[in-house]
Amino acid sequence: MELNYIYKAEMPSPKNQTLEVSKLNISWIWDRTIQTTI
Numbered sequence: 001m002e003l004n005y006i007y008k009a010e011m012p013s014p015k016n017q018t019l020e021v022s023k024l025n026i027s028w029i030w031d032r033t034i035q036t037t038i
Helices: 002-010 012-036
Strands: none
Touching: none
């Protein structure tokens, strides 16, 4: 959950939209991986 907060904190920067999207994808994949592992 902490990773999501970090990504959300960095989100309000319109210059790096593609970077934000990749971060969101990484966090989503990370969450899925944790759920699958547990």
